[in-house]
Amino acid sequence: MSAELDELYQSIILDHNRRPRNFRVMDDASAHAEGKNPLCGDQLTIWLKLDGELISDVSFQGSGCAISKASASLMTAAIKGKSRGEAEQLFTKFHGVVTGTHPEDAEALGSLKALGGVSRFPLRVKCASLAWHAMHAALVQNDVAGSTAPVTTE
Numbered sequence: 001m002s003a004e005l006d007e008l009y010q011s012i013i014l015d016h017n018r019r020p021r022n023f024r025v026m027d028d029a030s031a032h033a034e035g036k037n038p039l040c041g042d043q044l045t046i047w048l049k050l051d052g053e054l055i056s057d058v059s060f061q062g063s064g065c066a067i068s069k070a071s072a073s074l075m076t077a078a079i080k081g082k083s084r085g086e087a088e089q090l091f092t093k094f095h096g097v098v099t100g101t102h103p104e105d106a107e108a109l110g111s112l113k114a115l116g117g118v119s120r121f122p123l124r125v126k127c128a129s130l131a132w133h134a135m136h137a138a139l140v141q142n143d144v145a146g147s148t149a150p151v152t153t154e
């Protein structure tokens with residue numbers, strides 16, 4: 001990665017950490033799930049509002065490192081207005097890029113590719129995927145009974 005790109009990506013992460021998007025509790029959510037990353041101390045809650053297959057609104061709150069917060073913020077911006085299937089597909093691509101198994105998918109990620117650099121730091125991969133695991137858990141739980149249970153990133 002060129003130094004210029006590195007700088008651009010870092011500024012995206014810093015911006016989303018400083019001014020996280022969709023950072024609020026959602027009172028009328030269809031589903032929510034908590035995510036915890038004990039290794040780093042990150043914890044957050046993701047709220048989803050579902051309109052059939054459509055994710056019509058998404059928000060999060062929590063505390064943690066800059067990577068976990070920026071990733072949650074970027075995720076909410078990326079999946080709002082998408083279908084559940086599209087959100088899950090994006091998670092698969094994002095996961096492949098941050099774990100370094102599918103770096104070629106980075107171009108399909110838009111601003112989310114700013115987090116691609118964490119593939120060089122294995123411990124940071126969990127920080128970057130935490131919000132996504134929680135989003136996935138909220139979607140799955142909505143299928144079951146609308147109930148919630150905490151998740152921990154693997």
Ligand code: ZN
Binds near residue numbers: 037066127
């Ligand atoms: Zn972290």
